[in-house]
Amino acid sequence: MSGARREWYFDKFEHRRPPPPSPHNKTREFAWQVLGTIAIVIGFWYIQWRWSNSLNLDALWFAVPLVMAETLAFVGLILSVINLWQIGDTPLPEPPATANDIDPHERDGRPIRVDVFIATYSEDPELVRLSIQAAKALRYSYPIDLRVHVLDDGRRPDMQGVTEHEGADYITRQTNVGYKAGNLRNAIEMTDGDLIVICDADTRLFPTFLNRTMGYFRDPKVAWVQTPQWFFDTPEGERLDHRWRRFLGRPGGWIARGVQTLVGEIRVNKDPYDNDPRYFYDVIQRRRNPANASFCCGAASIHRREAVLHSALRAYADAIERQVRSMTDPIDDPESRDALDEAMRRELAFDQEVTPFKFHVSEDIYTSIILHGDPDNRWRSVYHPEIQSKMLSPQDLKAWAIQRFKYCAGTLDIGLNDSPIYRHRLSLLQRLMYGATIWSYLGALWSWIFLVSPAVYLFTGIPPVSSFSLEFFVHFLPFILAFEIASLVGTWGVANPKGKAIYTGFFPIGLRALWTVLRGQPVKFHVTPKERQSGRYLSLVRWHIAIVALNAGAIAVATVQIFFLATRTDLAGYIVNLFWATYCIMLMVIWIRAALWHPPAEARV
Amino acid sequence: MTIDPHDDGGPGIGQHDGQGRGEAIGQGRGWLTARGQIAFLVGLVIAFSAIFALERVDFSRTADPLGVGWMDRRSGVPFERLRSQVAPEVRQRMIGTATRMLADRMLAERTGAQPTLATGAALLGYAACVHMADPCAERLAPTMDSGHVFSGGPDLALDRFMGLLGATSLMQHDRRSQAALAYWRDAAHALAVTGAVLLPNAPGHAQFGARTSQLVGLAAPVARNYTSLAPYFENADGFTRAGLENSRTTAEGLALIATAYRDDGASRRLSWYAAIGLGGRWEDLPTGLLALWWRLFNEPGVEEALSARLVSGTWVGPGGPVRNVDLAMILLAFASLDAGPLVPTLP
Numbered sequence: 001m002s003g004a005r006r007e008w009y010f011d012k013f014e015h016r017r018p019p020p021p022s023p024h025n026k027t028r029e030f031a032w033q034v035l036g037t038i039a040i041v042i043g044f045w046y047i048q049w050r051w052s053n054s055l056n057l058d059a060l061w062f063a064v065p066l067v068m069a070e071t072l073a074f075v076g077l078i079l080s081v082i083n084l085w086q087i088g089d090t091p092l093p094e095p096p097a098t099a100n101d102i103d104p105h106e107r108d109g110r111p112i113r114v115d116v117f118i119a120t121y122s123e124d125p126e127l128v129r130l131s132i133q134a135a136k137a138l139r140y141s142y143p144i145d146l147r148v149h150v151l152d153d154g155r156r157p158d159m160q161g162v163t164e165h166e167g168a169d170y171i172t173r174q175t176n177v178g179y180k181a182g183n184l185r186n187a188i189e190m191t192d193g194d195l196i197v198i199c200d201a202d203t204r205l206f207p208t209f210l211n212r213t214m215g216y217f218r219d220p221k222v223a224w225v226q227t228p229q230w231f232f233d234t235p236e237g238e239r240l241d242h243r244w245r246r247f248l249g250r251p252g253g254w255i256a257r258g259v260q261t262l263v264g265e266i267r268v269n270k271d272p273y274d275n276d277p278r279y280f281y282d283v284i285q286r287r288r289n290p291a292n293a294s295f296c297c298g299a300a301s302i303h304r305r306e307a308v309l310h311s312a313l314r315a316y317a318d319a320i321e322r323q324v325r326s327m328t329d330p331i332d333d334p335e336s337r338d339a340l341d342e343a344m345r346r347e348l349a350f351d352q353e354v355t356p357f358k359f360h361v362s363e364d365i366y367t368s369i370i371l372h373g374d375p376d377n378r379w380r381s382v383y384h385p386e387i388q389s390k391m392l393s394p395q396d397l398k399a400w401a402i403q404r405f406k407y408c409a410g411t412l413d414i415g416l417n418d419s420p421i422y423r424h425r426l427s428l429l430q431r432l433m434y435g436a437t438i439w440s441y442l443g444a445l446w447s448w449i450f451l452v453s454p455a456v457y458l459f460t461g462i463p464p465v466s467s468f469s470l471e472f473f474v475h476f477l478p479f480i481l482a483f484e485i486a487s488l489v490g491t492w493g494v495a496n497p498k499g500k501a502i503y504t505g506f507f508p509i510g511l512r513a514l515w516t517v518l519r520g521q522p523v524k525f526h527v528t529p530k531e532r533q534s535g536r537y538l539s540l541v542r543w544h545i546a547i548v549a550l551n552a553g554a555i556a557v558a559t560v561q562i563f564f565l566a567t568r569t570d571l572a573g574y575i576v577n578l579f580w581a582t583y584c585i586m587l588m589v590i591w592i593r594a595a596l597w598h599p600p601a602e603a604r605v
Numbered sequence: 606m607t608i609d610p611h612d613d614g615g616p617g618i619g620q621h622d623g624q625g626r627g628e629a630i631g632q633g634r635g636w637l638t639a640r641g642q643i644a645f646l647v648g649l650v651i652a653f654s655a656i657f658a659l660e661r662v663d664f665s666r667t668a669d670p671l672g673v674g675w676m677d678r679r680s681g682v683p684f685e686r687l688r689s690q691v692a693p694e695v696r697q698r699m700i701g702t703a704t705r706m707l708a709d710r711m712l713a714e715r716t717g718a719q720p721t722l723a724t725g726a727a728l729l730g731y732a733a734c735v736h737m738a739d740p741c742a743e744r745l746a747p748t749m750d751s752g753h754v755f756s757g758g759p760d761l762a763l764d765r766f767m768g769l770l771g772a773t774s775l776m777q778h779d780r781r782s783q784a785a786l787a788y789w790r791d792a793a794h795a796l797a798v799t800g801a802v803l804l805p806n807a808p809g810h811a812q813f814g815a816r817t818s819q820l821v822g823l824a825a826p827v828a829r830n831y832t833s834l835a836p837y838f839e840n841a842d843g844f845t846r847a848g849l850e851n852s853r854t855t856a857e858g859l860a861l862i863a864t865a866y867r868d869d870g871a872s873r874r875l876s877w878y879a880a881i882g883l884g885g886r887w888e889d890l891p892t893g894l895l896a897l898w899w900r901l902f903n904e905p906g907v908e909e910a911l912s913a914r915l916v917s918g919t920w921v922g923p924g925g926p927v928r929n930v931d932l933a934m935i936l937l938a939f940a941s942l943d944a945g946p947l948v949p950t951l952p
Binding site: 036 | 640643648655
């Protein structure tokens with residue numbers, strides 16, 4: 001069954017080791033907190049000035065959308081500062097030796113039972129084999145009852161063969177109800193581990209995973225521990241001097257070396273899709289930890305079965321109660337009402353399903369919200385900052401877009417239909433942190449305004465502000481500088497400039513996701529492909545191409561009008577918007593390059 | 606430094622230290638630590654200091670520090686048509702005594718007949734008479750001394766600043782106006798604080814309000830430099846882009862500044878551009894604005910239009926009797942002609 005070892009495109013990346021968590025420098029953190037506060041206060045000052053004193057009252061159709069966009073983006077900035085306020089890693093106790101170390105009700109001192117779930121649907125069984133082998137290689141400081149289960153929603157005989165060959169359990173079911181959440185639910189029903197490790201088909205756990213995470217469960221209120229996900233196969237790109245030497249010969253190489261001497265190494269086409277999730281995990285998730293607001297991201301997390309089931313049972317009971325109430329409350333006669341109540345409860349108890357992981361496209365964050373907001377238990381989450389597994393990244397723009405569409409639509413669906421903002425048991429900070437996630441996806445509503453505004457001005461000469469005067473710059477520059485400097489210090493060492501471009505250009509996907517959710521349509525998506533698909537995806541970036549063309553055309557038109565035809569004189573506005581439009585073009589070009597990117601010739605799946 | 610996934614070695618970040626199971630777990634240090642609170646306070650102090658310093662930048666004091674080059678380029682042909690667009694110099698001219706008396710008599714009649722309707726415009730008219738050392742000052746004095754003028758209340762944003770300007774001028778002439786000044790200062794302050802200086806969509810009035818507020822140390826948060834008026838001038842169709850009403854209020858505010866204050870060259874040039882930008886369509890303009898332009902420019906068309914407003918021994922507006930505000934502007938124009946700017950010292 002195993003045969004000759006397969007060759008994978010990622011074989012050449014196997015030597016890579018994960019980066020450590022960014023060091024916690026208290027002086028820098030203090031500086032960030034000061035700068036973040038300054039950015040917010042000056043931001044308030046700027047925004048109030050924008051609304052009260054700077055609008056072009058003759059062109060409110062243009063001025064108001066832009067100032068609205070600025071205001072909404074500023075709300076995001078406030079949430080971001082709150083999110084990133086500080087690092088607060090949870091101290092990790094010694095790994096528990098027996099079950100009663102993590103469960104005060106347990107008395108017999110038996111070894112802890114751990115189930116590793118590897119969820120799969122259509123992935124190559126040989127790829128899953130690697131994940132099984134990694135799970136089987138887990139080590140622990142004490143005797144442990146470790147079981148590895150492959151949860152195959154594809155019901156594939158070859159997958160079953162690989163699983164059994166590797167000595168793992170094969171679990172499947174007759175339907176695909178609930179997709180991944182349903183798959184996990186089915187496995188939970190068939191297993192009994194104290195702790196559950198969740199893996200995707202391509203998640204390869206490090207042998208240290210359990211030793212580094214299980215200590216947190218000594219606290220009986222800890223429901224899950226999330227570790228960072230690490231895509232070890234992101235393209236490393238090509239050094240600038242190598243690239244320029246190829247295209248421009250030796251002089252090009254010399255020039256590139258000179259540039260790199262000044263600004264450090266530059267790599268072209270490094271991680272073209274910005275898959276590296278380090279910013280998300282090492283900055284966003286890690287800094288939510290002190291507010292008990294880091295959420296589960298699925299793969300590479302470990303859960304307390306009791307917490308998952310407790311919340312599931314509660315949700316089960318609530319669902320039955322809701323249905324019974326809806327039918328019995330209108331009945332006036334107490335006797336009839338009680339009779340119907342009793343009959344319905346018995347019936348619904350059979351019909352209603354227990355769903356440990358919320359059946360939702362974003363089941364991980366949804367389940368996190370439910371556990372954090374559990375009215376009976378103040379469940380805690382822990383974010384462990386060390387990378388303890390490796391996995392594969394989406395290898396083309398289509399796969400990437402599918403994944404991000406899923407994240408976006410799922411989060412927006414939660415935000416619009418079951419918003420954590422209104423869950424009374426969540427703390428204020430938890431609401432703000434979850435709100436920040438939802439808000440970031442709503443950014444699609446206004447980010448496009450920033451991209452088209454310079455073109456509108458350059459084409460028409462109509463400014464969105466009353467004038468591009470010194471007063472404008474005196475308000476705008478302090479705000480933007482305060483924000484940029486604060487970001488620089490706050491994310492020192494983990495800064496992700498390409499992420500800004502990706503976020504700004506995300507609007508076509510984000511708007512589509514929002515439209516899907518608003519129409520109440522199910523969020524349909526294919527499983528994120530783990531192998532690179534062939535082809536170029538210019539259709540995915542047609543809006544980005546349009547924005548590049550729009551801004552480039554606007555620059556050309558305004559330049560001709562001002563410098564050749566002399567029919568316009570607004571030089572200050574021209575200069576401001578020239579820079580703005582150029583910046584927008586640069587952001588969009590990153591998307592277009594990603595669509596056109598293809599890996600160098602190499603061994604592929 | 607990298608983490609070797611196969612190494613289960615010594616303690617690292619977030620790793621147990623092997624000191625036993627009694628270690629605190631909890632959620633770390635909590636969210637808002639003492640250090641975080643100090644950082645927050647330091648940030649607040651720095652940010653508000655910066656804002657305070659930035660708000661102290663007084664654009665008007667340096668007469669538009671960005672320059673008013675945009676005015677000179679408004680023809681669309683930079684540096685070429687500049688000379689042809691320069692506002693003509695003011696030349697001395699005469700005004701008939703009867704015409705002058707007419708304005709002050711109308712104002713006195715209105716103020717005397719309805720003292721409770723006395724407004725900031727009436728106060729400005731009185732100040733203009735005092736400034737001219739004209740008999741109209743004596744005519745208006747009893748009404749002003751009765752105190753009614755302070756209690757009538759302003760009806761327009763423009764009126765408040767006219768009142769403030771009049772009260773300031775009277776104070777400079779040592780004319781019993783401390784109480785008036787306090788009243789109109791408060792009225793102007795209320796506008797400046799609420800941002801209503803900007804209303805009603807009148808950037809010229811806002812300029813006038815901002816400039817006048819500075820007389821008593823009120824920094825109006827709007828319209829502190831003329832470049833905010835640029836959209837009204839930078840267009841191929843002349844001074845009509847915002848519609849006639851807006852053009853009028855813009856022109857009116859600028860003309861008031863140019864007439865009332867000394868050496869405000871920028872507003873005088875803008876007034877000229879506004880005047881020629883209307884392309885001779887002066888028949889619908891308020892009489893007060895025509896009077897101010899008559900004072901500021903040697904333009905025959907303006908004089909003709911103003912003369913046409915003298916009908917049967919009375920001043921009229923485009924749609925009927927002139928308003929108090931227009932009468933005040935007429936008197937201001939005459940006072941400025943006779944005795945120079947009403948407020949000779951710019952704030």
